[in-house]
Amino acid sequence: MPLIVTDYSWTQTDSTVCISVPLKGGKVEKVNILSTDEYLKVHYPPYLFEAFLFELVDDDRSTAKVGNGIAVISLQKRTNKVWKHLMMTTNDKEKKKVRERALLKYQEKLSSESRSKAEKQHAEKKYALETMMKLEKEERDSILKIKHNEREKTTAEMAAWQLRRKQKVEEEAQLKLQSQRDNQDILKTMTEEQENGCSEGGMVKLDQRGNSDAKSKRKQAQLPAPRLVGNIQVTFTPRVFPTALRESRVPEEEEWLKKQAEGRRAVNADVEELKDLREEERNPDWLKDKGDKCFATGDYLGAVNAYNLAIRLNRQIPALYSNRAACHLKLNNVHKAIEDSSQALALLTPPVVVNAAARARANVRRGSAFCQLQLYAEGLQDYQAALKIDPCNEALQADIQKIKDIIQGTGPNPETQ
Structure with missing residues (x-):
């Protein structure tokens, strides 16, 4: 049999009833309030407090607080008036009916909340699944578009090559025909000269090769003039990046180098605020190395301070924001990690080969932050962007599969672990 609590206290106003029940040494986690x-x-075993209320109250607006050895229940009255008593006086049979009705209402309330929670989870899973299907469809459409463009490009190149080949064949045929006509004209001229020479009874003087002087002179007159002597200037396009010519993105690469050079020269900090710093502490590269060393030793706050000062000196270095995002992830500052990763990706434009690894790291860090906020659809986008840059990374492939399993509801949810 439970021990009935009788040393409770209660106060009231026109709209509220406040009941204080001593816990008598009971633990907070073991207190059950209905x-x-x-x-x-x-x-709270072995003690029990029951109140069959004098008037009806609004249970949805009532509150309960447990702590410091006491439970305080604040009940909102349905009608604004003063109660004569806290509890109604009735027999055990009536109390039993009230208790059963209360238990039934409480079970119905729990069942309704469970259904609402299940419907909400179902809606979230449905939204996540639709989002993932949309992303996959966009990825398929992008692949098909790339294939279509490559096919059209190849077809155009083949047509151009066939046209050039046809033109070359026609030119060769014309040259051959012209050569045959020239030979026929020469042969005709020689025949006429021989006939004229024989009719006059003269002898035709032949050169050492057996040709007539007239034929030799005519051939010499038809030969083109010798080529002029000169030098041909050959220049080569300078290449900064080891990229194949047909895959070259020279304008983007030059713009990236220009932005990096401008970022190195930019100093945005106030001179008055930095006059007490040592010479090396005014160098963003030195501060970045210091932050990297602090991160490696587990001093994440020290690393954040170093990156903060370096960013004040130069706000155009994307590695500072990306590394600070990694520190915020370690310190569970998830929203700050998302902001720094986004800033790093904004500075890592245009996307070129040189900044590919940095873009992949920034995408992974922002995707990890989104997943910690349970925004798995957004996190999946960043992980897939990183995998596009490094498609052979097995760790990224495994992480993407885990996120997809969580979205589909087939994987372990970090919230329940």
């Missing part, structure tokens, strides 16, 4: 519009129970 409240309806006409019944209140506070159970």
Whole structure:
């Protein structure tokens, strides 16, 4: 049999009833409070407090606080008036009916909350699944578009090559035909000269090769003039990056180098605020190395301070924001990690080969932060962007599969672990 608590106290106003129940050494986690519009129970083994309320209350607006060895229950009255008593006087049979009604209402409330929670989870899973399907469709459409463009490009190149080949064949045929016509003209001229020479009874003087002087002179007259002597200037396009010519992105690469050079020269900090710093502490590269060393030793706050000062000196270095995002992830500052990763990705434009690894790291860090906020659809986008840059990374492939399993509801949810 439980021990009935009798040393409770209560106060009231026109709209509120406040009941204080001593816990008598009971632990907070073991206190069970059940409240309806006409019944209140506070159970902490082996003690029990029951109140069959004098009037009906609004259970949805009532509150309960447990702590410091006491449970305080604040009940909102349905009608603004002063109660004569806290509890109604009735027999055990009536109390039993009230208790059963209260328990039934409480079970219905729990069932309704469970259904609402299940419907909400179902809606979230449905939204996540639709988002993932949309992303996959966009990825398929992008792949098909790339294939279509490559096919059209290849077809155009083949047509251009066939046209050039046809033109070359026609030119060769014309040259060959012209050569045959020239030979026929020469042969005709020689025949006429021989006939004229024989009719006059003269002898035709032949050169050492057996050709007539007239034929030799005619051939010499038809030969083109010798080529002029000169030098041909050959220049080569300078290449900064080891990229194949057909895959070259020279304008983007030059713009990236220009932005990096401008960022190195930019100093945005106030001179008055930095006059007490040592010479090396005014160098963003030195501060970045210091932050990297602090991060490696586990001093994440020290690393954040070093990166903060370096960013004040130069706000155009993306590695400072990306590394500070890694520190915020370690310190559970998830929103700050998302902001720094986004700033790093904004500075890592245009996307070129040189900044590919940095873009992949920034995407992974922002995707990890989104997943910690349970925004798995957004996190999946960043992880897939990183995998596009480094498609052979097995760790990224495994992480993407885990996120997809969580979205589909087939993987372990970090919230329940």
